[in-house]
Amino acid sequence: MNGICTLGNDYVFDQLVALLNSIDVFLGKEIPVCIYPFDDQTQRIAEEIAKRPNVFIYDDQESINRWDKFMLEASPASMNRNKYRIYGGHRRFCAFDGPFDKFVYLDADTILMNSLSLVFDKLAENDCVVYDFQFKYPDKVYNVKSPKLFKVFAEERIKKEIFCSGFYASKKGLFPQEKQEQLLSYLRGGEKEILYPKGDQSVVNYMFMRSGIPVYNLVYNLPNDTITGCTVTSKHFEEREHILYDRGNRLTYLHYIGVPPNINQAVCAGENIDFPYRDLFLYYRYLNEPEQRPVFKNPPQSYRAPSPSLLVRALRKFKLIKQG
Structure with missing residues (x-):
């Protein structure tokens, strides 16, 4: 079964509703959507999705606990135990346990703009499909000052394989517990220092690259004249009928990165x-209740x-x- 995954709590409620509404528009109201809980503050979300029979909150506590334990040790921030506390962003990794055989993960601060049929089609041949330009900013994924970095990963891999954790497609079962333990053994052996010190984006990149799982980036594989950007930092997108276009090409998704x-x-x-x-955010946020738009x-x-x-x-x- 295919599905959509996201991550959230009540703090990102407005962003999450906008995302869910955009999924309804472009994928339909039948496609299953799994929300991985950032923490226990999900009461508003639960009330909202009671109206959405295709949307549910992930409740496999064993899986959640396993990934919590993994992140407590994997995160480079854990090296400073006096200041470190675990955050819930890594719970998106529960998607590798289920419930979907193939999934597309989108951050709550994204809005879907197009069908995902191409992305799911590419999963037939690849275990990870992405569509972004994160490779231009390797210093936000790895500690580029670490002398160990290019000993662990060839420089060419850094240039081509890193991706933004706000959007990626993958499959169930890629990281069972024995694989998690193997990755932790590498990190215990000193490789933790190559990770970017904040968040979980570095960790998921490391998981794929250290496991030798190729990352298929549409940016490198689509015709040059069809490639689009995906973030709100790009100011040249044109809007037509509540859809954004990049030089005539329709975006797959828009990531409101940098807007807290x-x-x-x-x-x-x-x-x-x-x-x-x-205005685009507000359109999708209040799609089903326009009278409440501020x-x-x-x-x-x-x-x-x-x-x-x-x-x-x-x-x-x-x-x-x-x-x-």
């Missing part, structure tokens, strides 16, 4: 904070420098911070 969830929360609470492709009364303010008081007011409206 509290900005989305504040905007949905009525604060006029501007960020790239905001109407802004104040002049717009850039998302890069909103005043603290503005955010505090907005988040209190949603009761996302305590009254003080």
